[in-house]
Amino acid sequence: MTTVDAAPPAPSARRRSALRRRQRRGAALFALFAFPNLALIAVFAYWPVLANLYLSLTSWDFIAPEPIFVGLANYTRLLTSAMFLDVMATTLTWVVVVVGVSLVLGVALAALFSMKVPGTTVVTGIVFTPHVVSGAAIAAVWLFIFDPNYGLARVAFDLVGMSSPAWTTDAEWALPALLVVSIWKGVGFVSIVYLAGMQGLPSEVLEAARIDGANRWRTFTRVVLPLLSPTTFFLVITQTIGAFQAFDVIAIMTGGGPAGATTTLSWLIYDQAFARSNVGYSAAAGTVMFVILMVITVLQFRFVEKKVHY
Amino acid sequence: MTAATIPPAHLQDPDGTQGPQPAPRRSRGVRALRRHWWGFLLLVAAALVFVIPLYLLVTTAFKTNSEIYVWPPKLLPTELTWDNLRTAWQLAPFDAFIANSVVVTVVGSIGKVLLAVFTAYAFAFLPFPGKKILFLVMLGALMVPGHVTLLVNYITIGNMGLINTYAGLILPGVGSAFGTFLLRQHFMSLPKEVFEAAEVDGAGHLRKLVSMVLPMSVPAVATVALVAVIDEWNSFVWPLIITNSVNMRTLPVGLMYLKANDGMTSWGVLMSGTLIVVLPMLLVFLLAQRYIVTGLTGAAAGSGR
Numbered sequence: 001m002t003t004v005d006a007a008p009p010a011p012s013a014r015r016r017s018a019l020r021r022r023q024r025r026g027a028a029l030f031a032l033f034a035f036p037n038l039a040l041i042a043v044f045a046y047w048p049v050l051a052n053l054y055l056s057l058t059s060w061d062f063i064a065p066e067p068i069f070v071g072l073a074n075y076t077r078l079l080t081s082a083m084f085l086d087v088m089a090t091t092l093t094w095v096v097v098v099v100g101v102s103l104v105l106g107v108a109l110a111a112l113f114s115m116k117v118p119g120t121t122v123v124t125g126i127v128f129t130p131h132v133v134s135g136a137a138i139a140a141v142w143l144f145i146f147d148p149n150y151g152l153a154r155v156a157f158d159l160v161g162m163s164s165p166a167w168t169t170d171a172e173w174a175l176p177a178l179l180v181v182s183i184w185k186g187v188g189f190v191s192i193v194y195l196a197g198m199q200g201l202p203s204e205v206l207e208a209a210r211i212d213g214a215n216r217w218r219t220f221t222r223v224v225l226p227l228l229s230p231t232t233f234f235l236v237i238t239q240t241i242g243a244f245q246a247f248d249v250i251a252i253m254t255g256g257g258p259a260g261a262t263t264t265l266s267w268l269i270y271d272q273a274f275a276r277s278n279v280g281y282s283a284a285a286g287t288v289m290f291v292i293l294m295v296i297t298v299l300q301f302r303f304v305e306k307k308v309h310y
Numbered sequence: 311m312t313a314a315t316i317p318p319a320h321l322q323d324p325d326g327t328q329g330p331q332p333a334p335r336r337s338r339g340v341r342a343l344r345r346h347w348w349g350f351l352l353l354v355a356a357a358l359v360f361v362i363p364l365y366l367l368v369t370t371a372f373k374t375n376s377e378i379y380v381w382p383p384k385l386l387p388t389e390l391t392w393d394n395l396r397t398a399w400q401l402a403p404f405d406a407f408i409a410n411s412v413v414v415t416v417v418g419s420i421g422k423v424l425l426a427v428f429t430a431y432a433f434a435f436l437p438f439p440g441k442k443i444l445f446l447v448m449l450g451a452l453m454v455p456g457h458v459t460l461l462v463n464y465i466t467i468g469n470m471g472l473i474n475t476y477a478g479l480i481l482p483g484v485g486s487a488f489g490t491f492l493l494r495q496h497f498m499s500l501p502k503e504v505f506e507a508a509e510v511d512g513a514g515h516l517r518k519l520v521s522m523v524l525p526m527s528v529p530a531v532a533t534v535a536l537v538a539v540i541d542e543w544n545s546f547v548w549p550l551i552i553t554n555s556v557n558m559r560t561l562p563v564g565l566m567y568l569k570a571n572d573g574m575t576s577w578g579v580l581m582s583g584t585l586i587v588v589l590p591m592l593l594v595f596l597l598a599q600r601y602i603v604t605g606l607t608g609a610a611a612g613s614g615r
Binding site: 023026040043044045052119128132138144147149155189193247248252266273287290294 | 350357428450580591
């Protein structure tokens, strides 16, 4: 009898405790599944930001037992040195030229691809290829192309009856050489992203523009480009973040030289820490990069929320 | 004008009774070509800009020095030689470079995919207090620029005693925020009914993951895996920092070593070494272009992390 009396409430209580047990077991499993990855992210992505900030306030050479606290000394040294201003100017040139030219050429290529001339599929694959190939390898090939005596770039100078500059060992030509390589590596990717954007445009709008008598060029500049502004914005942000961190092309082709002509912020961070053991100084330069890129990223979120459409 | 008003060939012949398929298709291609001949020329020009450096790489790797060091350049080599490759091998331990790159790429990618799959499953299907906030915190890692983490990660790996080891090469890159994000979004889009039926059956989570979720997610997992392989293989600055003996270098860093040892004086040797770095990824790209393009254009937001 007692069992029958107790029967009605029992299942719900049992079910509730079973639910709770299952919940607890689920949480334990969650921890087992997710925590190794989350721990790695915490240690190798978040911790470096904090520790870098601390290191930027110290003086250290990797060898001394402890970093010595020096306050803002690294920052004052950084911001008052002419060398750092040069580095920032080089970095800015790099970012503006690479991003600007890649986007202009990229959107032109995408427009070409969207005409669907026979062979387009093959060529889209070809222009994307440099994006999956090692930047170091690409830099090595272009080092040969820029050889003043036997490199292919000499052809252009022969045509106008000039002798080729020594590109990577000439302080005036080294940076342009690296910019060419960087653009060559990235433009195919930009074009494919633009192409995807163009294929997603509402065909009625393009049709309407044609019916209104707009020619190809006007349709492109007045309708297609404004409609692509979210894609442009996405590309400006991601390409800028990438350009700030460009490294392997510099490492293989110039090593930041000649005479610092190709030393960007990313090369400075590496060079100061790992070639000169100026840990604090490198960390301060790292913080500068972090702050710049954070501002850009935050801008991205601000604008994406408003859905840019000029 | 006239071309636009004539319906395309396949619409004129809906039954396909007017002849075999290839003929109308070819005529359509020819017509498009005639209309857009200048577009076709531009397309060829664009392709050449990207093909010529590749052609130069492949041919120079097998040219003799007498055909590399001539002006004007010889486009077609008259004799091929393995000497450059042999010299590259003598100047730098390419056996070790290849072995290191393969180990780092295979272990690193498998690790990354496993971590991403399990984490994504947890975020998609398992309960945890504050799960949503945790997910956002994980995504926040995508905003941290990799270059800024180098110095501290070097110190961390140093404190772990892992400098110049495979573990040190692999560990910092194996955590996955972007892959997890991609897979979690995919897992959430899977039809719930199938899983509900399985839960009645009392299927455990591991079984649910292995026998239901993963088979339904092959393209998404393949995308994450391929992006990981490309990232690991091409990785340059981290292997450069964290290894300090020649025998622990990976291929891209080995290229720098080869260049320092000889490259500047012999382009054939440097190009043959470069070819070894490039070829595997070219093959991977050729075989899986579709996954890679979607994956990488998406990964742009997450810079591969």
